[in-house]
Amino acid sequence: MNLSAQLFTLIDFAPRLRRGLRSPAATIGASVLLIVIIVAAFAPWLAPSDPLRQDIALRLRPPGAGHWLGTDNLGRDILSRLIYGARPTLGIAALVMAAAAPIGLLIGIVAGYVGGWTERVLMRLTDIVLAFPQLVLALAFAGLLGAGTFNGALAVALTIWPSYARLARTETLSIRDSDYLAAARMLGIRSSRLLWGHVLPICLPFAHVRVALDMAATILSLSSLGFLGLGVQPPTPEWGAMVADGSKVIFDQWWVAAVPGAAILIICVAFNLLADGLRDLGDPRHG
Amino acid sequence: MMAIDCKALSADFSTRRSGTTAVLKSVQLRVMTGETFGLIGPSGCGKSTLLRILAGLHTRWRGEVSIFGQTLQPDNYPRNALLSTVQMVFQDPYASLHPRHSVGRALLEPLKVNNIPEPARRLRQALDDVGLPPSIEQRYPHQMSGGQRQRVAIARALLLRPSLLLLDEPTSALDVSVQAEILNLLNQLKARYNMTMLLVSHDAGVIAHMCDRAAVMQDGAMAQLLLREQLAIYGGT
Numbered sequence: 351m352n353l354s355a356q357l358f359t360l361i362d363f364a365p366r367l368r369r370g371l372r373s374p375a376a377t378i379g380a381s382v383l384l385i386v387i388i389v390a391a392f393a394p395w396l397a398p399s400d401p402l403r404q405d406i407a408l409r410l411r412p413p414g415a416g417h418w419l420g421t422d423n424l425g426r427d428i429l430s431r432l433i434y435g436a437r438p439t440l441g442i443a444a445l446v447m448a449a450a451a452p453i454g455l456l457i458g459i460v461a462g463y464v465g466g467w468t469e470r471v472l473m474r475l476t477d478i479v480l481a482f483p484q485l486v487l488a489l490a491f492a493g494l495l496g497a498g499t500f501n502g503a504l505a506v507a508l509t510i511w512p513s514y515a516r517l518a519r520t521e522t523l524s525i526r527d528s529d530y531l532a533a534a535r536m537l538g539i540r541s542s543r544l545l546w547g548h549v550l551p552i553c554l555p556f557a558h559v560r561v562a563l564d565m566a567a568t569i570l571s572l573s574s575l576g577f578l579g580l581g582v583q584p585p586t587p588e589w590g591a592m593v594a595d596g597s598k599v600i601f602d603q604w605w606v607a608a609v610p611g612a613a614i615l616i617i618c619v620a621f622n623l624l625a626d627g628l629r630d631l632g633d634p635r636h637g
Numbered sequence: 638m639m640a641i642d643c644k645a646l647s648a649d650f651s652t653r654r655s656g657t658t659a660v661l662k663s664v665q666l667r668v669m670t671g672e673t674f675g676l677i678g679p680s681g682c683g684k685s686t687l688l689r690i691l692a693g694l695h696t697r698w699r700g701e702v703s704i705f706g707q708t709l710q711p712d713n714y715p716r717n718a719l720l721s722t723v724q725m726v727f728q729d730p731y732a733s734l735h736p737r738h739s740v741g742r743a744l745l746e747p748l749k750v751n752n753i754p755e756p757a758r759r760l761r762q763a764l765d766d767v768g769l770p771p772s773i774e775q776r777y778p779h780q781m782s783g784g785q786r787q788r789v790a791i792a793r794a795l796l797l798r799p800s801l802l803l804l805d806e807p808t809s810a811l812d813v814s815v816q817a818e819i820l821n822l823l824n825q826l827k828a829r830y831n832m833t834m835l836l837v838s839h840d841a842g843v844i845a846h847m848c849d850r851a852a853v854m855q856d857g858a859m860a861q862l863l864l865r866e867q868l869a870i871y872g873g874t
Contacts, residue, residue, distance in 0.1 A: 529728075530734055551737040
């Protein structure tokens, strides 16, 4: 079976989508995300002005006619920065997930299926990473690797994979001795084919939910790194860094920090709603 | 030739809490080629373990086992050589089919992995053998009844044309009217493909209906061998 056909059976999209529309939480979450993604994609057309254009004469203006969401301490239009800022915020979070989830799943599935010493070594490694507070570890990695977009993403990815490994291991353990895997082994299906085609589909629904939940956490972590100056570097607009800029003037010009803060809040809620909906749909017997 | 020949077959389960429990105690079992042999006994008597050893799923045992003259070594199974020889139908059709694989996928994959020519034709034939329409190929396990699932499981077990079919209480999870259909189907398929069957059941009626000979297992050992005539009496009571 070729890869695309296999992916198609894994995702099984159309019926899932139809059922998804029945869950209001998932629908709202997905709609909000879709809007944000469209806005990010068409940023140059949607943004009222250049997010990098400074105008010291117009600094820290409150929301109003000229600048709908006001201007920041360098006189840049906050709405434009918010719209452009969706790109690194969402893009890097997606990149982090794309790196962390497969690594975690691989480690967890191998540990759960093979067992023995392999499992012990892999899971103790996982425990060690898991034992550190996530943000502190990300800070340490980011500090070690140097500040920057890519290193920030790598730092967060390095702290997120253990939860996938644990999840995948638990799922794998629960089906390792199942009759259907025994039957598959008896028919000559083994090693990578068994893990990819038979064990992974059992872990995927939980991983989907986890990814949606972690997207929210990841955006927060990335924003925190940005806030501390270890993530995306200025002048690139990024929501976390924008909150950091605004925090200096939070008592007098609250909107500078509140607007990107609200954007982070909304996107996190949207991801959480989507995760909630996905969890309901994850059960193959559902609907 | 002897289909199954076990001598002094023993197996233990050890758990950290309760120490070692002997599940099979020096079992002797001989099954002739072409017969249906029954194993009766209460739950926990070791009959399922015996079946899993013969299937190559449980590899910690001692003693001598040979299947169609091929000697098995514990912990080192010639699985590839056994593939086309031994297959198994499991007790619970709800647990023996992958919940996320369609019938078509479940039946095609083994054919492709084992490089069997014309997999599509073999798939149609496998479904036809067990009396299922070709349209069921699209279905997932949760969209089928228990009887249909067990038919799919039987079709899957027969894909590689095994000469020995192990049946672990194949009808105990099904309701009575479906039970008879499945048992008759198994008898038909046995005749069509010249198989030897080893049937585990706690239902004496099922054993009497299906088997040429049977053994009663008790507490990990063979307690009694029943021949055809005795089986009729055993099933009647």
